[in-house]
Amino acid sequence: MLEERPLLLLSNDDGVDAKGIRELISALRPMADLIVVAPDGPRSGSAGAITSERPIRYSKVQEEDGLLVFKCTGTPVDCIKLAFHTLIPRTPDLVIGGINHGDNSSVNVHYSGTMGVVIEGCLKGVPSIGFSLCNHSADADFSATIPYIRAIVSKTLEEGLPVGTCLNVNFPDTADLKGIRICRQTDGRWINELVERDHPRGGVYFWLTGEYKNLEPEAEDSDHWALDHNYVAVTPTQIDVTAYALMEQMKKWKFDV
Amino acid sequence: MLEERPLLLLSNDDGVDAKGIRELISALRPMADLIVVAPDGPRSGSAGAITSERPIRYSKVQEEDGLLVFKCTGTPVDCIKLAFHTLIPRTPDLVIGGINHGDNSSVNVHYSGTMGVVIEGCLKGVPSIGFSLCNHSADADFSATIPYIRAIVSKTLEEGLPVGTCLNVNFPDTADLKGIRICRQTDGRWINELVERDHPRGGVYFWLTGEYKNLEPEAEDSDHWALDHNYVAVTPTQIDVTAYALMEQMKKWKFDV
Numbered sequence: 001m002l003e004e005r006p007l008l009l010l011s012n013d014d015g016v017d018a019k020g021i022r023e024l025i026s027a028l029r030p031m032a033d034l035i036v037v038a039p040d041g042p043r044s045g046s047a048g049a050i051t052s053e054r055p056i057r058y059s060k061v062q063e064e065d066g067l068l069v070f071k072c073t074g075t076p077v078d079c080i081k082l083a084f085h086t087l088i089p090r091t092p093d094l095v096i097g098g099i100n101h102g103d104n105s106s107v108n109v110h111y112s113g114t115m116g117v118v119i120e121g122c123l124k125g126v127p128s129i130g131f132s133l134c135n136h137s138a139d140a141d142f143s144a145t146i147p148y149i150r151a152i153v154s155k156t157l158e159e160g161l162p163v164g165t166c167l168n169v170n171f172p173d174t175a176d177l178k179g180i181r182i183c184r185q186t187d188g189r190w191i192n193e194l195v196e197r198d199h200p201r202g203g204v205y206f207w208l209t210g211e212y213k214n215l216e217p218e219a220e221d222s223d224h225w226a227l228d229h230n231y232v233a234v235t236p237t238q239i240d241v242t243a244y245a246l247m248e249q250m251k252k253w254k255f256d257v
Numbered sequence: 258m259l260e261e262r263p264l265l266l267l268s269n270d271d272g273v274d275a276k277g278i279r280e281l282i283s284a285l286r287p288m289a290d291l292i293v294v295a296p297d298g299p300r301s302g303s304a305g306a307i308t309s310e311r312p313i314r315y316s317k318v319q320e321e322d323g324l325l326v327f328k329c330t331g332t333p334v335d336c337i338k339l340a341f342h343t344l345i346p347r348t349p350d351l352v353i354g355g356i357n358h359g360d361n362s363s364v365n366v367h368y369s370g371t372m373g374v375v376i377e378g379c380l381k382g383v384p385s386i387g388f389s390l391c392n393h394s395a396d397a398d399f400s401a402t403i404p405y406i407r408a409i410v411s412k413t414l415e416e417g418l419p420v421g422t423c424l425n426v427n428f429p430d431t432a433d434l435k436g437i438r439i440c441r442q443t444d445g446r447w448i449n450e451l452v453e454r455d456h457p458r459g460g461v462y463f464w465l466t467g468e469y470k471n472l473e474p475e476a477e478d479s480d481h482w483a484l485d486h487n488y489v490a491v492t493p494t495q496i497d498v499t500a501y502a503l504m505e506q507m508k509k510w511k512f513d514v
Contacts, residue, residue: 047305048367049332055454055462074465075306077368082463085451109498110305110376111334119367123446151514159510164444165500180514182507184499187421189380194342197312205312206339208331236503241366242441243422246493250439253416257408257437 005066006032006157009092009121011079012100013043013113016061016071020099023142024131025067027149028096033066035092037083040071044102045208046113048120049075058082076113080120093157095121098131099142099149105132105170105223105233106186106212115168115237122166122239127156129166134227135173145171148180148232168235172227181231186224187215262323263289263414266349266378268336269357270300270370273318273328277356280399281388282324284406285353290323292349294340297328301359302465303370305377306332315339333370337377350414352378355388355426356399356406362389362427362480362490363443363469372425372494379423379496384413386423391484392430402428405437405489425492429484438488443481444472 008028012021016038028034037058051074062069070087072079080095097117104112114130121128131149133140152169161167168185171177193210214224226233265285269278273295285291294315308331319326327344329336337352354374361369371387378385388406390397409426418424425442428434450467471481483490 042310045307045309047303047307047334047373049304049306049370050302050368050465052302052465053299055464056451057460057462077304078465081450081465085463086453107380107496110380110496111307113306116304123364123367125446147514148512151512155510155512162500162503162506165503180512182504182510184501184504185497187497189382190338193338194313196343203314205314206342207312208307208309208335208338234507236500236507237498238500238503239364239367239498240442240444241494241496241498243419243493243495244441246419246422246495247439247441249419250491250493253412253439255405255408255412255437257404 006093007090008032008034009083009088009095010034010036011038011076011117012098013046013076014101015039015041016069018101019139020101020142024099027146028153029067031150031153035083035088036069037072037079037087039076039079040073043075043113045111046075046116047111048077048116051075051078056082076117077120080117084124092126094153095126095128099145100132101140102136103132103134103170104130104168105227105235106188109168109185109237118166119239122164125163127161129156129169131169133171133173144175144177148177164240165236165238168237170223170227170233172230174230176230177232178230180234181226183223183226183233183235184221185235186222188224189213189215263350264347265289265291266340266345266352267291267293268295268333268374269355270303270333271358272296272298273326275358276396277358277399281356284403285410286324288407288410292340292345293326294329294336294344296333296336297330300332300370302368303332303373304368305334305373308332308335313339333374334377337374341381349383351410352383352385356402357389358397359393360389360391360427361387361425362484362492363445366425366442366494375423376496379421382420384418386413386426388426390428390430401432401434405434421497422493422495425494427480427484427490429487431487433487434489435487437491438483440480440483440490440492441478442492443479445481446470446472
């Protein structure tokens with residue numbers, strides 16, 4: 001690979017064969033050398049999970065000029081750790097997760113394997129971005145997102161990101177994108193999260209599902225508002241989760257040990 | 258169960274049979290009615306992962322006065338979602354994760370299944386606390402932690418926690434605890450995270466492991482400093498991960514779409 005081109009490390013949580021990561025590869029190949037290390041199958045909802053009980057393996061599935069693709073038996077975060085440990089020739093200029101099939105705005109950041117990738121990149125000290133489209137279908141149409149992804153990647157390569165921060169970028173499912181809004185995480189909640197089914201040989205089991213309830217639908221600075229109004233939602237995100245105001249408050253608590 | 262006693266929902270990521278959750282149950286039974294919904298085996302490093310590709314099942318493993326214990330095939334977060342959906346008679350007064358066998362301070366919060374439990378409780382609007390001991394052994398000695406756990410639970414029941422915040426409590430592995438410090442999340446990094454092994458039938462595989470590197474060992478307000486100096490580290494934690502300073506900065510970026 002040519003040293004002067006940027007090197008981007010890509011992963012996702014929908015698996016190496018998902019349309020979203022294939023579209024991401026096509027979009028970014030003209031701009032950079034790419035190393036892709038992605039799970040060998042779907043890992044939706046992996047969050048920051050790591051594999052501790054089982055070993056991890058990988059294999060190369062594609063090698064072309066400026067593009068190397070590996071699949072890995074582990075979680076999205078495992079993929080990034082494996083890449084840094086053994087698969088990348090130098091520290092990448094960016095770590096990118098996506099394009100996810102489904103919304104990772106609001107509280108979904110806490111369940112998202114795509115954002116697991118991004119937070120792991122950030123923990124490694126590399127500027128990192130997650131891209132997600134609010135459409136779960138395997139054959140979702142990502143075409144409207146491509147010019148925005150190129151612009152956001154290009155600008156982030158130029159500006160960098162402060163240490164300990166990363167970007168969570170979500171696209172509404174429309175061909176008619178109104179532009180970019182820099183947002184904060186929306187306060188929302190999942191309800192009706194499980195559906196019960198009878199097993200043919202007796203007993204019940206549950207599928208995780210649910211409906212998202214926006215607790216602040218009028219908040220114009222929130223990422224979900226941007227998506228509801230056909231904007232690209234860029235939510236700057238940080239790995240320091242300390243609640244500083246509560247920290248000061250709790251210093252006054254007297255514990256009765 | 259008597260209505261006037263607090264109701265606590267407990268889970269963990271080491272599994273329902275782990276010593277840590279058994280010690281937590283013993284410690285809290287005199288104070289409250291307990292419902293335990295924990296994974297049926299080890300789920301270390303589950304973070305906020307949810308199970309989307311497979312169904313979830315549960316079964317009751319213990320029923321005594323003021324204590325109900327269920328095991329569940331899912332992740333720690335699945336356990337909490339299942340409990341809220343179908344296993345608890347009313348909203349619990351607290352959700353508690355632990356006692357974890359191992360350190361969840363610093364950046365470990367992003368991988369921790371124990372903190373997955375806690376963040377899920379917090380997302381459900383319930384004050385939530387994670388307890389972890391810096392000792393991975395299956396037969397770790399939790400006895401020094403018990404009076405502190407009771408004091409922290411009791412005080413949190415009395416004071417409550419602001420919406421969107423929770424507590425990450427870590428204990429150093431010592432019988433000689435120096436008291437409680439209210440801390441912030443330490444900036445640290447994992448290095449040498451994978452170990453390679455040869456497979457007897459050819460090829461290699463990897464185990465996730467690693468060494469934690471503290472990037473600010475002198476920071477007296479950080480949770481890792483507290484642990485290094487034999488204090489109980491209480492790190493107030495929040496679910497809003499927006500990087501507000503970067504948000505303001507990025508509003509000036511011009512994207513070339």
